[in-house]
Amino acid sequence: xxxxxxxxxxxxxxxxxxxxxxxxxxxxxxxxxxxxxxxxxxxxxxxxxxxxxxxxxxxxxxxxxxxxxxxxxxxxxxxxxxxxxxxxxxxxxxxxxxxxxxxxxxxxxxxxxxxxxxxxxxxxxxxxxxxxxxxxxxxxxxxxxxxxxxxxxxxxxxxxxxxxxxxxxxxxxxxxxxxxxxxxxxxxxxxxxxxxxxxxxxxxxxxxxxxxxxxxxxxxxxxxxxxxxxxxxxxxxxxxxxxxxxxxxxxxxxxxxxxxxxxxxxxxxxxxxxxxxxxxxxxxxxxxxxxxxxxxxxxxxxxxxxxxxxxxxxx
Amino acid sequence: xxxxxxxxxxxxxxxxxxxxxxxxxxxxxxxxxxxxxxxxxxxxxxxxxxxxxxxxxxxxxxxxxxxxxxxxxxxxxxxxxxxxxxxxxxxxxxxxxxxxxxxxxxxxxxxxxxxxxxxxxxxxxxxxxxxxxxxxxxxxxxxxxxxxxxxxxxxxxxxxxxxxxxxxxxxxxxxxxxxxxxxxxxxxxxxxxxxxxxxxxxxxxxxxxxxxxxxxxxxxxxxxxxxxxxxxxxxxxxxxxxxxxxxxxxxxxxxxxxxxxxxxxxxxxxxxxxxxxxxxxxxxxxxxxxxxxxxxxxxxxxxxxxxxxxxxxxxxxxxxxxxxxxxxxxxxxxxxxxxxxxxxxxxxxxxxxxxxxxxxxxxxxxxxxxxxxxxxxxxxxxxxxxxxxxxxxxxxxxxxxxxxxxxxxxxxxxxxxxxxxxxxxxxxxxxxxxxxxxxxxxxxxxxxxxxxxxxxxxxxxxxxxxxxxxxxxxxxxxxxx
Numbered sequence: 001x002x003x004x005x006x007x008x009x010x011x012x013x014x015x016x017x018x019x020x021x022x023x024x025x026x027x028x029x030x031x032x033x034x035x036x037x038x039x040x041x042x043x044x045x046x047x048x049x050x051x052x053x054x055x056x057x058x059x060x061x062x063x064x065x066x067x068x069x070x071x072x073x074x075x076x077x078x079x080x081x082x083x084x085x086x087x088x089x090x091x092x093x094x095x096x097x098x099x100x101x102x103x104x105x106x107x108x109x110x111x112x113x114x115x116x117x118x119x120x121x122x123x124x125x126x127x128x129x130x131x132x133x134x135x136x137x138x139x140x141x142x143x144x145x146x147x148x149x150x151x152x153x154x155x156x157x158x159x160x161x162x163x164x165x166x167x168x169x170x171x172x173x174x175x176x177x178x179x180x181x182x183x184x185x186x187x188x189x190x191x192x193x194x195x196x197x198x199x200x201x202x203x204x205x206x207x208x209x210x211x212x213x214x215x216x217x218x219x220x221x222x223x224x225x226x227x228x229x230x231x232x233x234x235x236x237x238x239x240x241x242x243x244x245x246x247x248x249x250x251x252x253x254x255x256x257x258x259x260x261x262x263x264x265x266x267x268x269x270x271x272x273x274x275x276x277x278x279x280x281x282x283x284x285x286x287x288x289x290x291x292x293x294x295x296x297x298x299x300x301x302x303x304x305x306x307x308x309x310x311x312x313x314x315x
Numbered sequence: 316x317x318x319x320x321x322x323x324x325x326x327x328x329x330x331x332x333x334x335x336x337x338x339x340x341x342x343x344x345x346x347x348x349x350x351x352x353x354x355x356x357x358x359x360x361x362x363x364x365x366x367x368x369x370x371x372x373x374x375x376x377x378x379x380x381x382x383x384x385x386x387x388x389x390x391x392x393x394x395x396x397x398x399x400x401x402x403x404x405x406x407x408x409x410x411x412x413x414x415x416x417x418x419x420x421x422x423x424x425x426x427x428x429x430x431x432x433x434x435x436x437x438x439x440x441x442x443x444x445x446x447x448x449x450x451x452x453x454x455x456x457x458x459x460x461x462x463x464x465x466x467x468x469x470x471x472x473x474x475x476x477x478x479x480x481x482x483x484x485x486x487x488x489x490x491x492x493x494x495x496x497x498x499x500x501x502x503x504x505x506x507x508x509x510x511x512x513x514x515x516x517x518x519x520x521x522x523x524x525x526x527x528x529x530x531x532x533x534x535x536x537x538x539x540x541x542x543x544x545x546x547x548x549x550x551x552x553x554x555x556x557x558x559x560x561x562x563x564x565x566x567x568x569x570x571x572x573x574x575x576x577x578x579x580x581x582x583x584x585x586x587x588x589x590x591x592x593x594x595x596x597x598x599x600x601x602x603x604x605x606x607x608x609x610x611x612x613x614x615x616x617x618x619x620x621x622x623x624x625x626x627x628x629x630x631x632x633x634x635x636x637x638x639x640x641x642x643x644x645x646x647x648x649x650x651x652x653x654x655x656x657x658x659x660x661x662x663x664x665x666x667x668x669x670x671x672x673x674x675x676x677x678x679x680x681x682x683x684x685x686x687x688x689x690x691x692x693x694x695x696x697x698x699x700x701x702x703x704x705x706x707x708x709x710x711x712x713x714x715x716x717x718x719x720x721x722x723x724x725x726x727x728x729x730x731x732x733x734x735x736x737x738x739x740x741x742x743x744x745x746x747x748x749x750x751x752x753x754x755x756x757x758x759x760x761x762x763x764x765x766x767x768x769x770x771x772x773x774x775x776x777x778x779x780x781x782x783x784x785x786x787x788x789x790x791x792x793x794x795x796x
Contacts, residue, residue: 057390092423101422108389109426111414119379119410123386123394130342130368130392150409153379160374309424310458311558312482 001050003212008049009268009277012041012208013284015066016265018075019239021288022082022097026243030296031083035098036239037065039206042264043170043233045070046211047138050219057106057128059121061140061170062098062114063237072105075287079295086299093301106135115145118167119154125165125222136222138215140168144175146192147183155230159196162227166218167198170205171234176241177250193230205233206264209271236262321501324494326468327357327433330475331395333505335365338393341479344371344384345397354399355435355494381407381432385415385484388430393479401436401488402448415484416459430484433475437490437529437579438626444614447622449528449580454486455557455589462556464488466516466531468499470554473508480509488556490528490579497532511555513563519547520730522573522639525564525590527553530577530627537632546640548575556586564590565597569705572601573639577632582608601753605639607632668776671747674788676795678760678768683737686760689794690735691715696790699779700756700772701732709755709778718751733757745769755779756787 019037026034037044040063048070051058060067068078073089081088082097090101090109101109108124110117121139128135145151146169158165169189173180180187190202199221203210211233218229236259240247247256269277321329335341343358343365349372352359362370373380377398384394398404404411415428438447455462463478463485465471471489478485516531517538526534531552538548549571551564568574574594576587587606594600607627609615616622678686694701698711718731722738734757736748741762748759748771755778761769770791774784 059386089425091421094421094423099421101426103422103425108386109418109422111417111421113409113413116382116409116414119382120386120389120414122379123383123388124390125386126383127387127390127392130387131390150378150382153374153376154382156374157376157379157383305423309420309422311461312419312424312427 001216003046003049003209005209005268005271006276006280008045008208008212009265009272010280010284011045011048011066011070012265012268013280014069014075014287015041015044017281017284017288018078018291019065021292023239023243025082025292031097033096034082034243035062036237036242037063038238039172039236039259039264040064040170041066042208042268043140043168043205043211043235044068046208047140047166047168047215050212050215051136051138054105056135056219057108057121057124057137059108059117059124059137059139060100060110061142062100062110063142063170064100064140065098067140068100068107071107073100073102073107075291076294079291080298083295083298084301085295086302086305088301092305115141115148115151117141118145118151121165122154122158122163125158125163126161129161129164134223135164136219137165138168138219139165140170142175143169143171143173143180143183143189144178145169146189147175155193155196155198155228158228159198162225164222164225165228166215166222166231167193167228168215168231168233171232172237174237174241174251176245177247179250190230190232196230198228198230200230200232202232202234205235206262206267208264208268235264238263316502316504318500318502320498321468321472322495323465323468323471323489323497323499324355324357326472326501327475327489328359328361329501330472330479331358332361332364334476334479335361335369339369340391340393342369342371342387342392342394343397344373344380344394346373346375346380346399348372348397353397355491357397357433357489377403377406378409381410382414384430384432385410385418385428388415388428388484389418389426393429395431395433395479398432398434400446400448401434401450402445404432404434404450407432408453411460411484411486412454412457416457419483420459427482428484429482431475431478431481431487432485433487433489435491435494436488437492438615438622439492439529441617441619441622442615443617447615449578449609451488451556451578452580452585455586457557459483460557461485462488463554464490464527464556465554466490466493466497466527466552468497469501469506470508470514470552472501473506474554476505476507477509480507488528492529493532496529511558511560513560514552514554515549515567516552517548517550519549520571521546521548522575522636523549523551523567523571524575524577524632524636525551525553526577527556528579530579533627533629534577534632536629537636540629540633541636544637546636548636559589559593561593564593565599568594568597568599572599574600574604575607575632575636575639576604577607577627579609579626581611582606583611602639605635607635667750667752669747669750669773670776670781670784671771671773672781672784672788673745673769673771674792675767675769676792677766678763678795679766680740680763682760682763685795686737687717687719687735689791690717690733690758692794693787693790694733697783697787699783700774700787702755702778703732703753704755704778736760738762745771747771748773750775756784758791
């Protein structure tokens with residue numbers, strides 16, 4: 001299916017403007033924690049628009065705000081989560097921002113330690129296969145997470161049983177402050193799938209069309225029972241790791257500025273009508289502002305609820 | 316309900332097979348569980364019966380076995396993962412303790428994880444440091460998990476069935492020595508034990524011994540040794556390690572007042588510490604609690620005599636129980652008093668405000684039965700004298716339980732509601748009895764001289780006033796006619 005570029009831009013622009021607003025809110029002390037997505041929007045928008053929302057499953061990376069929007073979380077819901085409000089649909093005030101989750105939307109609850117959700121995603125995919133459905137599970141994680149042992153275990157199992165999933169490593173070349181050269185001696189991490197017998201490719205993660213095209217191929221393989229695919233999407237994180245990070249300690253401004261010249265939104269704008277893109281940006285700014293203001297005014301997470309939900313039945 | 320005799324291992328397998336037949340969402344995953352039937356043969360025959368899609372031989376990857384099973388559970392299946400040895404659970408702990416246990420809470424019930432992880436734990440078969448561990452304390456500290464440890468075959472079947480149907484993640488601990496050593500009657504067909512309550516494995520009122528797994532059976536053997544010494548120990552099979560059956564434990568301790576916890580897991584920060592703390596906080600103990608556990612060592616050695624030296628056994632349990640029975644008692648009234656003879660039941664509390672009253676009655680030399688009957692009648696007439704102090708207040712009893720103190724060779728055993736002291740012809744003419752701490756009255760019969768004897772009633776003045784004592788003696792005289 002051809003990617004609707006206007007729709008992709010709308011998702012990416014909304015994510016970007018929400019991201020910038022969240023960054024300012026957290027840094028000014030009005031929220032606990034921001035986890036930027038700037039620089040990763042093309043990847044999220046691409047796979048979010050390639051999946052069937054509410055049918056397929058995702059075990060997402062914490063930088064995948066764009067995917068969450070494409071799959072159906074609304075900006076207001078995202079800000080409820082961001083502000084840890086009572087009605088936060090992802091975690092009901094229990095988890096910090098960017099710990100996505102929605103059973104209704106097939107978004108597997110994301111945990112703190114990265115990237116444990118990779119293994120959960122493999123189990124979800126296995127469940128779909130055993131149930132005989134055509135549902136695909138998209139599993140995304142960072143290049144930092146890719147170094148962890150359980151990713152190896154999970155990919156190996158997915159390959160052995162030809163499970164309907166896609167592994168997508170979003171390579172921004174840093175694990176918070178630790179650069180690629182200290183993560184791995186083989187920087188071509190897009191080739192790793194071969195070691196498991198999993199086909200894969202490495203794509204420009206700033207190019208939403210390239211990621212979407214690769215995502216569609218991988219999803220189709222999974223849906224038709226041919227097993228998992230391993231994708232590397234190369235990108236760059238424009239802001240610090242989180243609102244608690246200081247990236248000037250480990251990367252130069254020149255490096256960041258150079259990366260910003262490959263901004264995925266700028267790349268996509270070149271393919272769009274400028275006036276149309278401007279209008280989308282204007283609307284995204286308004287949507288982000290309205291959603292943030294509305295959510296900030298919603299009831300906070302309620303201490304009355306704090307003892308609930310440890311077990312299904314309390315004895 | 317018809318039953319058959321199975322080993323605990325057979326009972327585990329029967330539950331798995333019946334649940335797989337009942338619910339096609341039940342999937343087994345583990346290392347060597349298929350063609351081999353599991354290293355202990357718990358899944359023997361299940362591959363042939365249910366096929367490789369539902370009995371899945373996994374790579375040697377405990378972390379992923381737990382994590383993938385969790386994903387399956389989130390997806391709507393009912394996975395039952397086997398970790399061959401509890402020693403290998405540490406690799407899986409991130410997904411069990413960090414993820415599965417927290418999923419419901421962190422999503423406020425949006426996502427749930429009906430997962431079972433079975434594992435074989437415990438030593439005693441020369442497995443060495445990495446095939447012998449007990450891991451329950453790690454997981455019983457994780458809210459959101461349930462931890463089950465059956466000791467008998469019927470529970471192994473009924474509790475595993477409950478675990479598979481449970482909406483929350485369960486760690487199911489199977490003591491590997493019980494697999495073949497413990498045989499028992501097991502209901503055929505559906506058998507569900509999901510009440511979350513401990514099981515009284517042996518009745519007794521002198522002290523309460525709590526255990527699970529193989530230690531429960533060692534405790535039962537110790538209880539038989541103790542019975543030969545006249546100590547009737549109650550033995551409780553805790554079996555649900557999380558959530559704990561607090562009320563079951565405390566109601567037992569309200570009767571016995573003495574707690575001995577036995578576990579094969581190491582001592583410090585073990586479950587024994589929690590059980591002792593629970594009992595201490597509730598104020599139900601009459602003596603300091605005791606624990607018998609693996610010493611705090613870095614592993615279980617493989618050499619026969621080295622392993623035998625560290626795994627708790629019936630001798631150590633019986634010894635700890637005897638020590639507990641001879642310990643200094645602290646009464647619910649707050650006075651701590653020494654026993655007059657170690658291991659004997661005669662004791663007193665100098666802080667009890669006693670009052671005494673003496674009457675003379677006609678009495679033959681052989682009078683014990685008549686006096687016991689008369690005391691029972693008097694107790695029924697004046698229940699203040701047939702009462703015990705509890706932490707809630709003074710409790711009057713309908714049943715009369717008379718403790719007989721017949722002299723230094725046959726002292727009172729403890730646990731009754733009234734004490735009768737009669738040293739017979741060898742006794743003195745007049746002695747005032749001591750009110751046993753916890754009771755409210757005692758009667759001493761003096762030596763018979765010339766067809767009559769003095770009866771001395773002592774009461775705790777906080778429970779029995781002079782008028783009641785008078786009524787008691789009047790009722791006594793009338794009954795002795």
